[in-house]
Structure formats: structure tokens, C-alpha cells
Amino acid sequence: MANPPQWALDFTEKATLYYNELTGKDYRTPTIQWKKSKNEVTTGSAFTDKNLVIVRYGTYLHKFSKHKISLRVNHKLTLAHEIAHCFSPTHHHDSIFWRIAWDLYKWAKIPMWYAKWNEGWYKKKSLVVLKQMKAEAKSRKE
Numbered sequence: 001m002a003n004p005p006q007w008a009l010d011f012t013e014k015a016t017l018y019y020n021e022l023t024g025k026d027y028r029t030p031t032i033q034w035k036k037s038k039n040e041v042t043t044g045s046a047f048t049d050k051n052l053v054i055v056r057y058g059t060y061l062h063k064f065s066k067h068k069i070s071l072r073v074n075h076k077l078t079l080a081h082e083i084a085h086c087f088s089p090t091h092h093h094d095s096i097f098w099r100i101a102w103d104l105y106k107w108a109k110i111p112m113w114y115a116k117w118n119e120g121w122y123k124k125k126s127l128v129v130l131k132q133m134k135a136e137a138k139s140r141k142e
Contacts, residue, residue, distance in 0.1 A: 004034040046085030098129035
């Protein structure tokens with residue numbers, strides 16, 4: 001197991017501060033474990049009872065014809081997804097979880113096209129919630 005990179009530790013702490021400020025809650029910063037993936041794909045797990053996030057970092061990136069994405073963004077998306085689990089321990093991939101995840105992706109400046117592509121194949125509900133959030137934001141502006 002490798003030590004998490006400093007950017008990931010900083011990201012996790014800042015994400016926790018951001019989300020606590022956004023919600024008025026007092027979540028603890030999750031502990032991160034950083035492991036090399038057994039294959040080339042980046043994956044993650046959250047153990048909410050331990051406030052623990054494990055990122056198994058890979059080196060494979062899907063090849064997009066028009067867009068370039070870095071491994072850092074790929075790893076950041078995985079980390080943000082798992083942090084969202086820690087902020088919603090009783091909500092596994094439901095609409096409450098996805099609202100938190102999309103808020104974190106937007107805050108982290110993860111390209112939305114990439115987040116939608118990555119999370120859309122994973123769980124179709126994620127895209128339904130994103131569409132609802134956009135409609136709510138639009139109606140608040142009107």
C-alpha cells in the first residue's frame with residue numbers, strides 16, 4: 001500500500017470542509033488508503049462505518065476522440081465518489097447519495113462530460129438526479 005499523494009489528502013480535507021459548510025453538518029475527514037490497482041483500472045471503496053476510503057489507482061484511461069482527461073482527474077473522480085459515500089452512509093447509490101456526489105464533482109471542477117460519462121454507465125439514476133438538480137437550479141434563477 002502506498003501513502004496517498006499529498007493532493008489527495010488535501011482534496012479530501014477541503015472536500016470535507018466544503019461539504020460541512022454547505023450543509024452545516026460536522027463530518028469528519030475520511031481516512032484514505034491508496035493502493036495500486038491489480039489491473040489498470042481505477043476503482044474505489046468506502047467503508048462508512050470506519051470513515052475510510054480506499055482508492056485502487058490505475059494507469060488506464062479510456063481514449064476519448066475529442067477530449068483529453070488526465071489520470072489525476074480520473075483518480076479525483078473516484079476519490080470524490082467514495083467521499084460522497086462517507087457523507088451519506090445510509091444511502092447507497094440513491095438520489096441523496098447522487099446529489100452529494102454531483103455537488104462534490106462540481107465543486108472539484110471535474111469536467112461534467114467526464115463525470116456524466118463515467119457515472120452514467122455505472123448508475124443511470126445518477127443522470128436522472130443530475131437532470132433534476134439542473135432543473136431546480138434553473139427554476140431558482142427564474
